[in-house]
Amino acid sequence: MKLFFALSKDNLKMAKAEVLSLTNAKKYSLTENFLILDGDAESVKGRLAYTHKYHHLLFKCGKGDFEKKFSSYPWQKVYKNNFCLRMHSPDYSEKGMAGYIWDAVRKPKVDLENPETMIECFFPENRAFCCRMIEKPEKKFDERKTQNRPSPHPTSLHPKLARAMVNLSGARKGEEIFDPMCGSGGILIEAGLIGLKAKGADIDGEMVERAKANLNFFGIRKCSVKEKDALKMGKEKYVVTDLPYGKNTKKVDVLKLYDSFLNLLKRSLGKRAVIGFPDFVDYKKLIKKNRLKILNEFDYYLHKSLSKKIVVIF
Numbered sequence: 001m002k003l004f005f006a007l008s009k010d011n012l013k014m015a016k017a018e019v020l021s022l023t024n025a026k027k028y029s030l031t032e033n034f035l036i037l038d039g040d041a042e043s044v045k046g047r048l049a050y051t052h053k054y055h056h057l058l059f060k061c062g063k064g065d066f067e068k069k070f071s072s073y074p075w076q077k078v079y080k081n082n083f084c085l086r087m088h089s090p091d092y093s094e095k096g097m098a099g100y101i102w103d104a105v106r107k108p109k110v111d112l113e114n115p116e117t118m119i120e121c122f123f124p125e126n127r128a129f130c131c132r133m134i135e136k137p138e139k140k141f142d143e144r145k146t147q148n149r150p151s152p153h154p155t156s157l158h159p160k161l162a163r164a165m166v167n168l169s170g171a172r173k174g175e176e177i178f179d180p181m182c183g184s185g186g187i188l189i190e191a192g193l194i195g196l197k198a199k200g201a202d203i204d205g206e207m208v209e210r211a212k213a214n215l216n217f218f219g220i221r222k223c224s225v226k227e228k229d230a231l232k233m234g235k236e237k238y239v240v241t242d243l244p245y246g247k248n249t250k251k252v253d254v255l256k257l258y259d260s261f262l263n264l265l266k267r268s269l270g271k272r273a274v275i276g277f278p279d280f281v282d283y284k285k286l287i288k289k290n291r292l293k294i295l296n297e298f299d300y301y302l303h304k305s306l307s308k309k310i311v312v313i314f
Contacts, residue, residue: 002057004131005035006122008050014164014298014310015050021170021312022047032124036060041134043172047194048137049163055120055131063091066121066128070097075104078132083108084115089123097121144189150217151210153184157242157276161300161310163190165274168296168312169238171196177238180230180261185211187240192220201228231260237270242308245278255281262290265313272314276300279307287313 003023007015016035020028023039030036036057044054058078061069083105085098101119102108118133141163142148146156157165166187171177173195179187182200184207191198198220202208205227215223230241243261245254258281265273272295277283287294296312 001038002036003039003041003134004055004057004122004129005037006052006054007033007035008052009033011050011298011300014168014300017296017298017312018048018050018164018167019044021168024170031127034122034124034129036129045135046137047163047167049141049160049167051137053133053136055133058119058130058132060127060129063123063126063128066123066130067092067097069128070121070130071100073100073104073130075101076106078119079105079108079117081109081116082111083117083119084110084112086118086120088121091123092121144218146184146186149184149214151184151213153207153210155244156184156186159186159190162186162242163194165240165242165276165310166191166194166196168274168310169240169272171238175238177240178233178236179241180228180233180236180239181241181244182211182225183207183242183244185214185225187242188215188223188225189218189220191240192223193218196222198223200225201230201233203227203229231257231264233264233268235268235270239265239269239273239275241273242276243278255286258283258286259289262286262292266290266292269314272312275311275313277309277311279309281309283309283311287311 005019012033022043025037025039028037059069085094087094120131120133122129141159144159146152169177176197176199177191179200182188182202188198188200208225208227211225292313294311295314298310300308300310
């Protein structure tokens with residue numbers, strides 16, 4: 001069955017890539033911020049950062065044919081216990097359209113608060129998409145921001161971005177991601193919360209202790225963090241990391257670190273890496289120099305003096 005994703009417009013390119021990385025869909029269509037593809041809903045369950053909600057697509061048509069198709073749809077096939085209908089267009093009465101479902105099912109019951117059968121209809125570009133909602137991902141990222149952790153650190157990524165970076169790796173539940181410069185553990189936390197094995201390292205022993213405290217706070221047990229130089233990394237299938245930077249770090253030292261790390265990554269990477277670069281670095285030159293390839297890249301605005309480039313490498 002086709003899946004229908006209502007993507008966040010905050011970073012539409014990243015939202016689309018996040019879904020495609022997890023579903024491995026080769027064919028898809030994008031209409032405004034709505035992504036449609038054939039895929040397995042289990043592959044994205046509980047994972048997505050930049051998706052508002054996703055659905056099974058029941059049918060699509062031109063807007064002019066919508067009411068006819070809606071009224072004749074076999075609603076009993078998708079109805080379970082109770083329902084709610086949301087029409088994302090002022091051209092249709094929700095109460096009036098819900099009557100078609102009411103008349104088509106046995107023992108109809110409406111539940112506006114917590115329906116088991118949530119039907120939503122969207123109308124982008126004069127088209128109509130009728131869907132049954134599968135999941136509306138919980139948005140608790142702000143609750144995990146660095147200031148809400150037992151051992152905070154100001155350089156930690158926003159949890160929403162950290163989650164998206166983990167997803168862009170394409171790692172599946174039960175697989176392991178490695179963050180060789182894990183800092184206080186933001187990426188590891190998001191990986192652990194979605195059922196991945198989280199392995200991290202940092203050259204700074206204080207950061208290692210921060211990461212351990214934070215992982216423990218969120219109840220993440222399938223994890224390990226060691227004090228180790230990133231330039232001594234062994235073979236890893238998936239690498240997800242945010243490269244360090246800072247006012248107290250000389251730019252030439254940063255570039256040397258990045259160059260050495262990418263050189264090692266060329267020899268160590270099994271499948272895919274997702275790397276966060278500060279925007280003042282010519283990351284394309286460094287990646288090309290070390291004979292790696294860019295699969296995708298995204299802009300992420302931090303504040304007026306700094307943006308990030310999130311780069312997917314293979």
